[in-house]
Each structure stands twice: as structure tokens, then as C-alpha cells.
Amino acid sequence: MVRQANSVLIGTHLNPDGDALGSALAMSLMLDQLEVLNEVVCHNNAPYNLRFLPHLNKVRSTTQQEHDLGIILDLDAMHRLGSTESFFEQCPHLIVVDHHVPHEEPGDLRIVDPSAPATALILFRLFRELQIQFTPEIATCLLTGIVTDTGSFKYRNTSPESLEAAAFLLSCGGDIVQVSEEVYHRKPLAGVRLLGKCLDHLRLDAEDQIAWSVLRIEDFDSTGAKEPHTEGLVNELLAIDSVKIAAVLRQPYADRVIRASIRSREGYDASAVARTFGGGGHRNAAGCTFEGITIEEAERELVSAMNSCLASS
Numbered sequence: 001m002v003r004q005a006n007s008v009l010i011g012t013h014l015n016p017d018g019d020a021l022g023s024a025l026a027m028s029l030m031l032d033q034l035e036v037l038n039e040v041v042c043h044n045n046a047p048y049n050l051r052f053l054p055h056l057n058k059v060r061s062t063t064q065q066e067h068d069l070g071i072i073l074d075l076d077a078m079h080r081l082g083s084t085e086s087f088f089e090q091c092p093h094l095i096v097v098d099h100h101v102p103h104e105e106p107g108d109l110r111i112v113d114p115s116a117p118a119t120a121l122i123l124f125r126l127f128r129e130l131q132i133q134f135t136p137e138i139a140t141c142l143l144t145g146i147v148t149d150t151g152s153f154k155y156r157n158t159s160p161e162s163l164e165a166a167a168f169l170l171s172c173g174g175d176i177v178q179v180s181e182e183v184y185h186r187k188p189l190a191g192v193r194l195l196g197k198c199l200d201h202l203r204l205d206a207e208d209q210i211a212w213s214v215l216r217i218e219d220f221d222s223t224g225a226k227e228p229h230t231e232g233l234v235n236e237l238l239a240i241d242s243v244k245i246a247a248v249l250r251q252p253y254a255d256r257v258i259r260a261s262i263r264s265r266e267g268y269d270a271s272a273v274a275r276t277f278g279g280g281g282h283r284n285a286a287g288c289t290f291e292g293i294t295i296e297e298a299e300r301e302l303v304s305a306m307n308s309c310l311a312s313s
């Protein structure tokens, strides 16, 4: 299917993370190797900490061309393509490679393994089967997906296979030091100032087992931070000893769209909280969006859902 395509459009979810962009770029570099014309589109620009990814300039927000094959990576529902959804609707064939628990099932060919810790690891398996040459660039892209989705091999989803894949990618010239350094140890000043606001606004409930923080437009304005700077903030709240479920609610712009990132410790289901509001994700890392209500209302509803989740665990 891939080798026969004249032109492939590669896509991933909005607010892309390391696995989304790492996988999309690895796929693009793989198609280059097979001499298959391809383009990569994404709704958003790359977040600050992923700007180091090789060939990131391949990622555009739009395309003028027609493609006979679409490949979408790391997402479980078409609407998560954001503004790029229509380009994929025009593709006569669609391949999905993903590791989320499916809720919609788009695509003619679905390579989906919810037990895989990262979409990048599924690609790694495919590329090996196809005998693709793992260049240092491809290796770094795939490593980025595996490292970020396993939290640097610290989350429960870290499998022997993911470590073996990482070892192999390292031997191919993948730069794990660069990945860790760029993703985790380099922060824009505005992001650190926003972390200050986030900790300032910390709230606790249920005997300190639930933690959350609310970031409003004025917090973004006064720090100069933007939506992508909220990445990872919720982990700082979950790191509190007593906390089982944590969330960061934010409204970066005046458009009434409120987003929540939710994280939970083992034994607690963050995705159940997100699903209450039409969101989703993984068991311990999920997110959802609120529209048409105030941030105070969203906060009340979210905290109540977190309390229910705690009580039912």
C-alpha cells in the first residue's frame, strides 16, 4: 500500500507531543528512503522542547497537493487532527498507526496496539520488518517518541521491548542525551514563570490526595507564557507525596476554550475523569476540553469528577 502510493500525507494530533512529532517525522524520513513523495501536516507548531527534532521544517499546517494515501499517527479520532482533518478526508486510503485504546476506528488499515508504550515503538517494529535503514535522524525521532511516552523509561508502560528498541536506536546513532536534554532540561523563562503561577494557585482536596491548579488568561499575560508552556506542569503537582490525582486547568486565550491535563498514580484512572467530559488518553495521563462554561464552572466539575474517581478506586 505504501510502496504503491504516489504521494503520502502524514498527520498527527493537535497539540503534538514527542511521540506524535517523532513518529510523524520518522515516517516521513522512512518514506524518503523508499523514495515515496510525502508531506507532513499538523494543526500546531512544534512545542518549544521539540524544536530540536531532525527535519522539523518538513511539518506544515496545510497542503496544496492531493495525496492518494494518508497515514495518521498517534491518534484515535479524526477530529484530533484539528484543522488538518479535511486533507485526510480527501485521501482515498487511510492508514492509522496508534497505541491509544481505540474509541473511533478510522482508517482502511489499522495498526493499533494499545499495549505498546508509544506509537514510535510500533513504527520501530514496522521499520525493522520492512528492513528500513535506521539512520541517526530516524533513530533520534523514534527515540524521542519512546522516551517521552515512557517518561524517560520511568512509567509503568516501560517494557523490555521499549528498552531493547532504545538500545538498538542508540547503536544506530540516535542521540538520547540530546533528547533528554532538550525535552526535560531546557525550559523557556516564560514557562518557568508559569510554573511559579501554577504552584502559587495550587489547591488540594480529599486530604491532599487531589491537587489542581487553574491558570487564567492573566497568568499567561503576566508571564508571557503560551499554551505549549503548560506541558508537564501537572506532573509537578502529581509529584506531591500525598497526591493520587492531579490536574491543571488553563485558559490561555480569550476564546472560552479551557483545557485540562489530568495525571494519576497507579491504581487511579485519569482517563476515566477525562472521559466524563468527552476527553480521553491513557490510564495515567489524560486530557479534556471545556467549552461554553466559565473556568470556575469547569474547575468545579473537574474537581468533583476527580473526587468520584478517587472514591471509586
Ligand SMILES: [Mn+2]
Pocket: 019, 020, 074, 099, 117, 118, 119, 149
Ligand atoms: Mn503516543
